[in-house]
Amino acid sequence: MAKRLTDNINSLYFEAANRMTSKKARRKIVAYVESYDDVFFWRSVLGKFENEKRYFDIMLPTRNQHLDRGKKAAISSMLKGVGRDMIACVDADYDYLIQGVTPTSRTIISNPYVLHTYAYAIESYQCYAPSLHNVCVMVTLNDHRIFDFEEYMKQFSQAIFPLFVWSIWHYRRSIYGEFTITDLNHIAELGSFSIHNPLLSIENLRRKVRNKINTLQHRHPEAKDSYLKLKKELIDLGVTPDTTYMYIQGHHLFNKIILPIVNRVCSRLVQEREDEIRRQAVHDTQRRNELSCYTNSIQDIPQMLKKNMGYQESTPFKRILMDAERILNPKQNENP
Secondary structure: OOOOHHHHOOHHHHHHHHHOOOOOOOEEEEEEOOOHHHHHHHHHHHHHHOOOOEEEEEEOOEEOOEEOOOHHHHHHHHHOOOEOOEEEEEOOOOOOOOOOOOHHHHHHHHOOOEEEOOOOOHHHHHOOHHHHHHHHHHHHOOOOOOOOHHHHHHHHHHHHHHHHHHHHHHHHOOOHHHOOHHHHHHHOOOOOOOOOOOHHHHHHHHHHHHHHHHHHHHHOHHHHHHHHHHHHHHHHHOOOOOOHHHHOOHHHHHHHHHHHHHHHHHHHHHHHHHHHHHHHOOOHHHHHHHHHHHHHHOOOHHHHHHOOOHHHHOHHHHHHHHHHHHHHOOOOOOOO
16 A cells, blocks of 8 residues: 555654745745643744744644654654754653663654653753742732742752662663662652751651661662662763752652642732731622632743743753754854
8 A cells, every 4th residue: 555645754754845935935944743731842942943934833743634643753753854844853751871881862862853852851841940939920910939949949859869769770681670769759858848847858858768778788789889880870861869850750740749739838928918918808798809800810820830931041041042053053064
């Protein structure tokens, strides 16, 4: 059976299509992403490189007129004919940090036309600690800083970092069945968290980390030198002890750590604002009207996190921009 034309679409196809347009028309570059939720993030990256000569069409890959979701689908589309007019944009997951142990990892770190997040996933950026106070303000319209997100996530990262190195150690050796990402997630949970005494949850985390590390050290007594070497390498790759949270599983970070904290902080901020309205209202009618107006102004927390763009000053995001710059504006190419 003859293959559909769409089965053979690659960068050369789009290059040919661009040549058929007017010389004054902007060049179209197709960027494949993993899911609909990724389109907005990659627009924040690629939109910075649009100009009078080029623009981007960010979409999910298709096969036989069916949508393909996920990294494998995006990369498989790329491997058919990657080039200057067709790129893939994917979550790094562990693939960046395991440095070529799997075929997918090798593609991500070696193919210049595959942009990846460096941090685990797009959720990692949505949970970027320095931006979380602004998220709370967007949700509650209350600018009172009652919680230090940056300090808490720094303490969280420092606590989990030694065990995170062990996680990558297992994945580098393809023995991750002994210590899976899910196992790490179970340890890296908040437990009983209180914004009044947040360090209590950090101490509990440190205890769980110590216990698991003791188990792993007894299981792999030969691993000391390779562990220390990997620890240094991970730091060189960008995983600092203060920012480890950006490299753990993105869905877990979003749903099990950041969202519960932001929920508690926002609940407190909403209560503050409502108490203020009650105190300042001159009469009952004004109180009811102001409270109703304020309630209608409160935004949905998960949606505000997903729309959060405060990550653009983060180091991993700047690395993505540098990679995009190398693809789109190569020094030897006069017509990028």
